[in-house]
Amino acid sequence: MTPFSDLLLSIVPADSIPAHLKSYIPGVSPFSTWPVVSTLIAFYLVSILTTREFMKNRPSLKLQTLFRFHNVLLSTGSLVLLLLIAEEVVSVWMEVGTYDSMCAPSSWTDKLEFYYIVNYYFKYYEFLDTLFLVLKKKPLTFLHVFHHASTVLLAFVQLNGKLSPSWTVVSINLLVHVVMYYYYYATAGGAKFWWKKYLTAMQIIQFIIDLFIFYFGLYQHYVHKYFPALPHFGDCSGSEPAALFGCALLTSYLMLFVDFYMRTYSTTPSSKVKTNGVGQTVVPNGISHMKH
Template sequence: MAPLADFLVTHLPLPNVPYHYTHYVVGKTPLSTTPEVVAGLVGYLVLVFGLREYMKDKQPLKLTTLFQLHNVLLSSGSLLLLTLMMEEIAPIAWKHGIFYAMCHQSSWTRRMEFYYMINYYFKYWELADTVFLALKKKPLAFLHVFHHSATALLCWSQLNGKTSVSWVVITLNLAVHVLMYYYYYATAGGAKIWWKKYLTSMQITQFVIDLFVVYFATYSYYASTHWASFDLPRLGSCAGTENAALFGCGLLTSYLFLFINFYIQTYKKPARAKPLVNGNSTANGVANGNGVVNGHAKGH
């Protein structure tokens, strides 16, 4: 049976596009340069906080159908991308081992690079989450806004750094997003979801695994290069630039602490009177009022 990627290429009427739309070429691929990325993320912040100010004296918009469509597309898109990435990397891991799949330069295949690009562009699509919050007059929590903008920056940095371990972080993130965006789709339609607390736990578990993997990959790189003269245990080096690795380690570490704090604030603190915002109760600055942080990512 042909892989899903081959099936899609063969059976879908895909147009011929320039090389830099299917391969990451700095300066030609959209949103690949520092000025473009900075302009995009600054524009995002200006837009959402501008909308918040604009909506202050206006009634919140419902936008239920549009919001559900947004979420079901992101959930199904995340599932498709997750499937494509796993069918590409699984044979490499099966044949050569998990360390090879995570660290060897040949794991950065042409298809994986294209999937990384799609995942990166998903991060800009996901910025619409915050636009919905602003138009609905929901609180713009720091964690939500920071996580959305920083994750787009993280994906861009890993594309530039060609870190082969990226697929581990991204596939975990996509798996969480399949459930998370389904959750938002369902609850927007009035469904009662009992597992929202466990979704937050999944988000935290994702970052714990992420950190173990990226710190291990970064250690492997340094143990085989800068620390080669020391008698350290090592399996080999990991592909990718130092700046991308260090930035990924630092940002993912901040995510873990921020999400643990969110979990404690939301689920562990004693119940107290909740302030009313436009007739709806909100607690602890939760971005959407449902006890789940939208947009993991999210990780990469």
């Protein structure tokens, strides 16, 4: 047993957690069916649009204390989950080595599955990011809404697909969220940082690494299955449709964030967008982007 796991189990004993909560059982675990997930995403979209319409002729709400609590909770929660995943991955790596710790079926451990479930549920809680924007009457953008809705879907698909390299993508995302939500927390309290530009760069690097890992895993799987004479290390376990979906969605993220970065930081002074913290960026036509 490792230190962080010991601490977690001292707070919540494993035996007290029902099986469908500590392991992912499709159709039994919460939010584990397509109808439920689709309904929740649709509810998110409709709720945001109706709330924005409701706030149209009303004054914006400050919500500073609640907003800061929301962000420090997500930053801290992301850090704890990152540390738990890291210690489990190190344990697996020490037993099976680098390649198998990414691609072997044994790298999808019970503990990692539980951590993936927690990360998946985090994505629903992060819907509140959009609610805060609407209640504070900040502009919404396609990037923000699409990213929140589709990331829930991505986490759901990856859980069902049991992709062995999932810990790499989840870990990098958690690291970004530790920094990003801290930034939101601090700037909401009046702090000023010179490095907000590099948060977007960090996210772009995140998607590049994610795509490299996904395409590497796909290559290993397809070559092992269909063209075994070609050079490869071995199979990479997980659902093919889940891996293809992940590649397609992460590619769209990369394109959207690169476009945002170029329009925000690489334009001429006269046409450069105006930024209001890392979270909202108001461009000349009144559109803003939320980066996650």
